[in-house]
Amino acid sequence: MKKYFGVLLLAFGLAASVPASAALQIQSWTQADGARVLFVANHTIPMLDVSVQFDAGQRRDPAGKAGLAELVVASLTRGLDGAAPLTEAQVLDGFADVAAERHAGAGQDRAGVTLRTLSSAAERDAALALLARTLAHPSFPQAGLERDKALAVSGIREELAKPGSIAEKAFMSALYGTHPYAIDATEASIQSITRDDVAAFHRTHYVANRAVIAMIGDITRAQAEQIARQLTQDLPQGAPLPALPEVAQPQGGETRIAHPASQSHILIGAPALKRGDADFFALTVGNYILGGGGFVSRLTDEVREKRALAYSVYSGFSPLAQPGPFQIGLQTKKEQTAQALQVVRDTLTAFLKDGPTAAEMKAAKDNLTGGFALRIDSNAKLLENMSVIGFYNLPLDYLDRWIGRVREVSAADVRAALRKHIHPGQLSTVIVGAE
Template identity: 65%
Template sequence: MKKFVFALVMCVGLNAHAALKIQSWTLDNGARVLFVEANSIPVLDISVEFDAGSRRDPADKVGIASLTNAMLARGVRAADAPQNEPALSEAQISDTLADTAAQRGGGAGNDRAGASLRTLSTAVERDKSVALLARILAHPSFPEELLARDKARTIAAIKEDETKPESIAGKAFWRLLYGSHPYAKHETVESVQSITRDDLVNFHRNHYVANRAVIAMIGNITRADAEAIAKQLTVRLPQGAPLPALPAVPAGQKQEELIAHPASQAHIQIGMPAIERGDPDFFPLTVGNYVLGGGGFVSRLTQEVREKRGLSYSVYSYFSPMAQEGPFQVGLQTQKEQANEALQVVRDTVARFLQEGPTTRELKAAKDNLIGGFPLRIDNNRKILDNMAVIGFYGLPLNYLDTWTEKVAKVTAADIKAAFNRKIAIDRLATVVVGNGKQDAK
């Protein structure tokens, strides 16, 4: 049954978007709701997200956000009157979802965390699975024995990551860019070991709250159904006190960290903090980055680093907009003895792009590709749901998807050059090299 439902959802995406109309409202408890009615198949997709990402981790307990989210469905506690609901174990939660052919998901990122549900929209199955999701969000039991299991798994993954050059480079890169800002934090064996059940209970109580919930729904239900479901999902959640303001993201500065590693190749990352969600430079940066390093084999970085000089199999660049300035990043792997040459080629290519911007031909190719490929970003209900969740959490316009291709089409070469020079300075890029030849030789 699950495979059948998934196949149908994959087929309905474009039809759903053809009549895409995002309705939005705010509940009395402060929860924001976004809803798209899509009646092609009897399926409902839901996500519920909170300001509960890793940026909210206490400095000495990094990993709480991730563990809290992972353990939401490890068990739910009994509910008192009027519900009088029994406690449920992890296995019982899984069995209940299986009985209704529902699928639960979720996760925690830097900014946000939450849970998702895909269920049949027919009343019996929908009501049962939505009621369960409401309990998972509001009344997780955080059983001690399963916390010990999840901590052991997390610690094992951390230790494994400590041997991988790409993981080492990634953590060092974020540390260089963000310094003491929460975006720089990453889990350690010590921080995870220190986390207790009480820590999870407190984090959940403070962050999984009704007035900061963002609910997105798309599927075969009415507006009245959506209103009732949104209330059901949040009625058990408490009201949250205002969260403390986070520190400003530090300005980019030129730094370099060379880390020894026995890997055969050097792993290189270059970048600086650059862009928030909702920044008006987003579309010029998106189009320009396709030319610079986001367009695969047709990008300038690939042409200069791979095609002309054979220094790397692949090289990329991208912008990651976040609640605060997310990074601009260039990444590649190369033979250790070629690391310095590859770095210089990357820096020269970025500098030249800042000075010149794209050519007329590059600009047209980038816009044609981005506009032509846009339907693949929303070709099923799940992708539309993910976009709705972003729109809701970051406060983007409700017509964001409807105007996306129009805004791409309007970007000019001058827009790109100006935006790149506002966000990137070649003399303030941080660099991480894991497996640098000179460093290893010491």
């Protein structure tokens, strides 16, 4: 599956957290330019974490230009225009000089940048001013673009030799067909991208009225408002984006791809879940029991423990703006492929028919709620959660209510949600390496 956007910052070896039992108190507002802002004050340590996200992910790549979204976000620091132009080295040195750490990335739906900086005025102001310039005034030098394209091509060639990567690409193609979620960069699409393409994509998608800014750290609300304005003040207003095609009804089927690897790589799934779906928590609990709970899941028990057909087997939902994939994955010896597939299918069918037991429900909810603190145990993790809340318009109390929502799930809820979102006859199967 394509890389999903998520950055964990570990700068300075410091982490600050909000206790899992405490209300997060996300403050949110919309600026005059249309940017949405989410802010949490946390004065535990003198740090500030900032994220700026745009509807500029891989699904927005133009036809024939797959890979453009990732090249654009990579190019933001290659050089800056303006009254005092900066080279790439000067931009990177500027962040380093104030001990700030910046990351960038593009996923299926969104793309953007994160910054961690000291909250002391001198360092913070310098880092944020530079971040604002990289968002609004990149110069996109040709030499930097050519280097990024060469790196992208190298990565594509490397992935084409890996059975796991081959399986992921074929899996997304089987699930999504011609939908943008299935389109993956190729050497040809990367080589076709020009500097004009990069500049046009940036001009269209890196706009103030579609920016989502998240901040957590040692600043006041007034300072947060000033920072948010600074980050978007030089960004243009964007015209409405064209609607993306709907995800087609899954048709199922099986794809087999020969590969000399000693094991078969197997993926089974279908488009299943949108962000904000009311069934999210029921599916979270149900998936933990099916294959998301590691060594305590049904799939692991049936495939690994009872039959030793695979070292690991998993299942998971990846919700997106449009229905994201449900996926079961495993590796097994080539000669065991048919047996492993049958066991997985039988296990899923039985779970959909009968649902979880009371003991499974208790264990799943205990583990999910008990481990929730690990999801928000640093400013960086909280920042990513806030970015998701802002981008997908989830309720501001989403994290505060997470444990309670899990505890409210019943076995009947799990059965109903699984049957609604997973239909065995519509699941696609991809096998790379089978004899």
